[in-house]
Amino acid sequence: MHKLFKRGYWPRVLVGLILLAELILIIWLVYLLTAGFLDSTWAWLFSIVVSLVDLFFLIYIHNSSVPDAYKLSWMFIVGGLSVLGVVFYVLFANKKPKKQSRKITRNIIKALFVDPVKPEVLEHLKEYSPQGKTIAQYLKSASGLGIYENSEVTYFPLGDLAFPAMLEELRKAKHYIFMEYFILEQGLFFDSILEILRQKVKEGVDVRIIYDDFGCFSTLPVDYDLKLRKEGIQCYAFNKFRPILAVRMNNRDHRKILVIDGHTAFTGGINIADEYINHKERFGHWKDNAVMIKGQGAYGFTLTFLATFILVSQHSEPIDFDYYRPSTYIDEIGGFPPSDGFVVPFCDYPAFEPVGERFYISLLSKSTDYVYMATPYLIIDSEMKNAMCAAAREGKDVRLITPGIPDKKAVFQLTRYYYGDLLRAGVRIYEYTPGFIHEKTFLVDDMMGSVGTVNLDYRSLYLHLENGVFMVGNKCLSAIKRDFEDMFTVSREITAEDYKKIKRHKAFLWGFLRLVSPFL
Secondary structure, three states: OHHHHOOOHHHHHHHHHHHHHHHHHHHHHHHHHHHHHHOOOOHHHHHHHHHHHHHHHHHHHHOOOOOHHHHHHHHHHHHHHOHHHHHHHHHHOOOOOOHHHHHHHHHHHHHHOOOOOOHHHHHHHHHHOHHHHHHHHHHHHHHOOOOEOOEEEEEEOOHHHHHHHHHHHHHOOOOEEEEEEOOEOOOHHHHHHHHHHHHHHHOOOEEEEEEEOOOOOOOOOOOHHHHHHHOOOEEEEEOOOOOOOOHHHHOOEOOEEEEEOOOEEEEEOOOEOHHHHOOOOOOEEEEOOEEEEEEOOHHHHHHHHHHHHHHHHOOOOOOOHHHHOHHHHHHHHOOOOOOOOEEEEEEEOOOOOOHHHHHHHHHHHHOOOEEEEEOOOEOOOHHHHHHHHHHHHOOOEEEEEEEOOOOOHHHHHHHHHOHHHHHHHOOEEEEEOOEEEOOEEEEEOOOEEEEEOOOEOHHHHHHOEEEEEEEEOOOHHHHHHHHHHHHHHHEEEEOHHHHHHHHHHHHHHHHHHHHOHHHO
């Protein structure tokens, strides 16, 4: 009942009702249009026109660049629902923003290419790991961010452990604090951070926040960014949610970035909400993670944030990127740490290539011994599935951990659908029985690893702004391996027999969910 009186609750209910009314209106208008023509003497002509329109869209979808699985889903929807299916496709299917938006974003992304990689760093990386060098160069080319030494990485296997470290580092800030998160929710976690941010504003620290408006639809009051701007915090909501059915609402900012004075950065799976630190229980034990990067590698996250800040704030003045370099303030923490492997921050934008998916496929293909993966959702295209299967068939120890307790039941069932082909190829699959696993982590051959925000699902791989960090040779990789081993211990391994039993009861549901997977 307390939600009924929570600030911003009723405006959001109104938005939901408006969207529902728009959907009903569209369906009604399509019905009137088709019924009116079918009852007239022009029915034959209308039928021919509709058939031609359907054929045009079916050909268009078949020749589009989306993954095959989603082509088939949309072709079924358009073919089965005819005019209504075409309307749904126009409203929801095109994953790319408008041409003008892509042009603006492309110009902004150029800001990321201001940190060239030193030749000696590439040489050191090649000597240590030729495979790592190849992947790092791809990420540099695709994201524009750097390849760094002189960076120390600390791994937190739980949000509970990252929380106090984040507060401690925030209290040390003297120049700027940048935060970019999919979800901010009022509670112990966010309120503790906000208290520090307000104090830092009084001290003259440049504090900036970006949050996703849809991600915070039920967690923050309406126009919360305006409220924080009045308090001196430069806060902006990404892609403001409007009660209009449109494809642009598919593109969300799913990143998790905290940067402090350029020399310290956090990223990982955790949003700023109490379930992520297990202060509030929703789906059993919430298993998530984060990393803290100190040193040169933090600059990649600074650049990622600034590029998005320019986009959402419509900032027109040139930014002095050198001002934000870690070298500007590194003396305040006693200089750069000694080299602890190599750190490669990366990010992607939905208007361009799927950096996250290509990066994951590279990790699978260039592994030699094992690949451990953790993801909350598994809705993959044939390219990703084939890469996982191929790695297992080559004799590599490929293991995947998914949740034991789901946060979205439909997505959980669709995740289980994909187990079949993976199990047959030799992939070992575990479900984390204590609760919900939200981390997005890869570990390869004790040598390479990744922590970030990119789920193994269509939205993360193709629709959202995402980020992560690729690590080669870092000491924290041993901590990540221990974390995986601990998760395997408390997880239930799904066998081929288990899958057959599950499939026996869920096959029809899985078939339906696959058809509507573009909406999940």
